[in-house]
Amino acid sequence: MTVLVVAEHDNKAVKPATLNAVAAASEISQAGGGDIHILVAGQDCRTAADAAAKIAGVAKVLIADDAAYGHGLAENVAPLLVSLAPHYSHLLAPATTQGKNLMPRVAALLDVMQVSDISAIVSTDTFVRPIYAGNALATVQSKDAIKIITVRGTAFPPGEAEGGSAAVEAVSGPGSAGLSEFVKAELSKSERPELTSARVIVSGGRGMQSGDNFHLLEAVADKLGAAVGASRAAVDAGFVPNDYQVGQTGKIVAPELYIAVGISGAIQHLAGMKDSKVIVAINKDEEAPIFQIADYGLVGDLFKILPELDAELAKRQQ
Amino acid sequence: MKALVAVKRVVDYNVKVRVKADHTGVETANVKMSMNPFDEIAIEEALRLREAGTVEEVIVVSAGIQQCQETIRTALAMGADRGVLVLTDAELQPLAVAKLLKAVIQKEGPEIVIIGKQAIDDDCNQTGQMLAALLGWPQATFASKLTISDGSAEVTREVDGGLETVKLKMPAVVTTDLRLNEPRYASLPNIMKAKKKPIDTVTPDDLGVDVAPRLVTLKVEEPVKRQGGVKVGSVEELVSKLKTEARVI
Numbered sequence: 347m348t349v350l351v352v353a354e355h356d357n358k359a360v361k362p363a364t365l366n367a368v369a370a371a372s373e374i375s376q377a378g379g380g381d382i383h384i385l386v387a388g389q390d391c392r393t394a395a396d397a398a399a400k401i402a403g404v405a406k407v408l409i410a411d412d413a414a415y416g417h418g419l420a421e422n423v424a425p426l427l428v429s430l431a432p433h434y435s436h437l438l439a440p441a442t443t444q445g446k447n448l449m450p451r452v453a454a455l456l457d458v459m460q461v462s463d464i465s466a467i468v469s470t471d472t473f474v475r476p477i478y479a480g481n482a483l484a485t486v487q488s489k490d491a492i493k494i495i496t497v498r499g500t501a502f503p504p505g506e507a508e509g510g511s512a513a514v515e516a517v518s519g520p521g522s523a524g525l526s527e528f529v530k531a532e533l534s535k536s537e538r539p540e541l542t543s544a545r546v547i548v549s550g551g552r553g554m555q556s557g558d559n560f561h562l563l564e565a566v567a568d569k570l571g572a573a574v575g576a577s578r579a580a581v582d583a584g585f586v587p588n589d590y591q592v593g594q595t596g597k598i599v600a601p602e603l604y605i606a607v608g609i610s611g612a613i614q615h616l617a618g619m620k621d622s623k624v625i626v627a628i629n630k631d632e633e634a635p636i637f638q639i640a641d642y643g644l645v646g647d648l649f650k651i652l653p654e655l656d657a658e659l660a661k662r663q664q
Numbered sequence: 665m666k667a668l669v670a671v672k673r674v675v676d677y678n679v680k681v682r683v684k685a686d687h688t689g690v691e692t693a694n695v696k697m698s699m700n701p702f703d704e705i706a707i708e709e710a711l712r713l714r715e716a717g718t719v720e721e722v723i724v725v726s727a728g729i730q731q732c733q734e735t736i737r738t739a740l741a742m743g744a745d746r747g748v749l750v751l752t753d754a755e756l757q758p759l760a761v762a763k764l765l766k767a768v769i770q771k772e773g774p775e776i777v778i779i780g781k782q783a784i785d786d787d788c789n790q791t792g793q794m795l796a797a798l799l800g801w802p803q804a805t806f807a808s809k810l811t812i813s814d815g816s817a818e819v820t821r822e823v824d825g826g827l828e829t830v831k832l833k834m835p836a837v838v839t840t841d842l843r844l845n846e847p848r849y850a851s852l853p854n855i856m857k858a859k860k861k862p863i864d865t866v867t868p869d870d871l872g873v874d875v876a877p878r879l880v881t882l883k884v885e886e887p888v889k890r891q892g893g894v895k896v897g898s899v900e901e902l903v904s905k906l907k908t909e910a911r912v913i
Contacts, residue, residue, distance in 0.1 A: 588843055632895075642894060658903045
């Protein structure tokens with residue numbers, strides 16, 4: 347049995363979520379005994395493929411370099427995976443928007459039921475996955491000949507990005523399906539780490555009152571080298587863009603430290619961050635549900651506390 | 665052009681789910697059931713396309729037990745034109761649902777299919793993509809904006825890191841994200857009117873679809889509960905505890 351991991355990349359670098367998927371692949375290959383291969387499908391993606399070849403534990407990197415794969419359109423990439431599938435026992439991808447978009451299309455073409463968003467591996471055919479926004483955990487066994495899986499990144503500590511020296515082998519697929527085209531991307535530019543791979547996250551909720559006030563959070567985030575997140579309430583109120591959203595329908599995160607500021611703690615938000623190692627809640631309402639899961643709670647006015655916190659962190663950094 | 669929307673009956677999003685004592689699933693008896701919230705957004709989007717004159721008819725489909733008819737009625741009360749219920753007591757997994765929808769679509773001939781990006785019960789996030797694959801149609805998942813013109817659909821998608829816009833050749837499948845629209849409420853007159861709107865009932869056998877599950881649920885458990893911690897009195901105490909006790913900064 348051999349496991350194929352679909353790399354998430356921007357043609358230049360491999361995204362961190364790939365390393366979590368490789369970690370899950372390692373567990374599967376240890377349970378079943380087999381190699382791990384990585385597919386880098388893109389356009390002018392040699393640099394990304396070379397980076398993938400350095401990931402520890404990877405035996406081979408497949409590079410599919412074609413204009414049709416440049417933007418990861420599922421209509422084009424899915425047939426490529428279908429053509430590679432006969433050589434593999436498992437196809438894995440990170441449960442990112444890219445992986446979630448692509449893998450079910452592959453699964454249906456292979457007449458396989460996908461196992462979505464797994465959080466643990468029991469055996470080569472049995473996996474644990476959260477359902478009902480993480481309020482229950484289902485253990486499911488796949489009866490299909492090939493397992494198609496998306497991996498919840500926060501559940502698997504990332505594998506090592508360095509240490510491997512896999513061979514890079516070119517593969518080609520059917521190319522463009524002629525069904526869809528990429529028009530444009532409007533990606534948020536930020537010097538801060540990505541939410542899903544940040545060690546520390548500072549998130550703001552409705553209590554922030556406006557988008558302008560997020561600079562108070564950003565100041566604290568920058569002292570901690572943290573990413574900035576938000577609750578759905580803050581996103582819906584237009585304070586910050588949607589890609590800031592942490593929660594059931596946003597990003598699932600599990601940093602070492604999560605600081606929730608002015609967030610009451612709706613179930614939908616908790617579903618996205620309750621696996622964080624240490625949770626700090628800052629809220630003026632001492633009855634807020636967020637305090638029930640926070641390791642450290644501070645009751646008070648965030649507009650007073652945030653500048654104090656900023657100053658305190660600055661003092662300690664001197 | 666016809667639009668087809670698929671809707672799922674799920675445990676209402678306000679209900680705190682409880683795992684059954686025998687670990688076979690979550691309690692659904694005597695629990696409030698509603699339309700999957702993402703599917704409400706899908707209905708709303710189809711209705712707006714009809715109101716804009718792009719679409720002439722909105723067909724709503726649901727698959728499952730007899731009570732799924734109520735979910736279809738909700739969609740009809742919002743304004744959809746007619747319904748199709750694929751009636752079965754069998755457990756339906758996304759691949760089977762995609763096959764059922766494909767069969768209905770081949771009969772009905774819609775040019776645009778809109779469905780929720782995921783159901784809030786199994787959180788699979790698969791059906792739309794699978795349906796598009798089986799039909800050989802393009803797909804746009806996690807849509808926050810949809811524009812249809814000249815035989816193509818331009819869709820803005822919510823992706824990690826921002827937004828992405830793709831152009832799809834019609835017919836196409838679009839799955840909805842939260843910010844696509846704000847679904848309307850059904851007015852009382854429309855709820856009354858919906859009672860007279862037609863709902864066809866078919867079975868998986870009628871459609872020639874094998875719905876046998878491919879995944880076996882071995883058990884369902886509660887996640888480990890997180891314990892609340894302590895309240896601190898000041899910013900200074902907080903920072904000191906994070907440094908020396910939790911050792912995370």
